[in-house]
Amino acid sequence: MTLFAFKCLYPNSIYLTRGNHESRKLIGLYGFETEIKSKLNNTFVDLFAQVFCCLPLAHVINNKVFVTHGGLFSKDGVKLSDIREIDRFHEPPEEGLMCELMWSDPRPGLGRGPSSRGAGVLFGSDVTKKFLEDNGLILVVRSHEVKMDGYEFEHDGRLVTVFSAPNYCDQFGNYGAFLRFEAPSMKFNAIKFSAVPHPRATPILYGNYPCIELQDFDFMF
Secondary structure (H helix, E strand, O other): OHHHHHHHHOOOOOOOOOOOOOOHHHHHHOOHHHHHHHHOOHHHHHHHHHHHOOOOOEEEEOOOEEEEOOOOOOOOOOOHHHHHOOOOOOOOOOOOHHHHHHHOEEOOOOOEEEOOOOOOEEEOHHHHHHHHHHHOOOEEEEOOOOOOOOEEEEOOOOEEEEOOOOOHHHOOOOOEEEEEEEOOOOEEEEEEEOOOOOOOOOOOOOOOOOOOOHHHOOOOO
């Protein structure tokens, strides 16, 4: 709700992107629904689900930098115009461009492969290079994976993963990070930061899973 408030206050400065957890199914699975009900009421569960369906799937900064939550696609030739034409005002499908934007991950090497997440694909550096060349872009910025330094460059510097939740679930000990771009050159720096102290609470307090060691569980970020 804080982010939505910032968007209302600064509509030309705050841009939100839909991720794989912004769906009716996953807000119930990972505890957000329970948290909403405990702090607000049932009406807000449906309101959040409706708002999530309105969030953009990707952004382009200064016609050079492509920003999305997950990654790229199971086929070549996808243009920005194809992404603009996606009907995003519904729950995410299990396949297709919308699903892949929200669920895909980069991998070392070339080509594509199946994802262990059960949705999206794994894509190599050649896929990233071709997508950027086809669309006149220079960089893919995405999230969707914990990185211990808060960020990580891959695919010959053409892709960067940014994860801005420090000490994820109070157990990973990772930094958070964000990128600061300079216009018009689009040169950028990665700034990382640590978690701040907060009141002790059981990790994933409202989740539907028993409290277990997170490293033993395959979380779908």
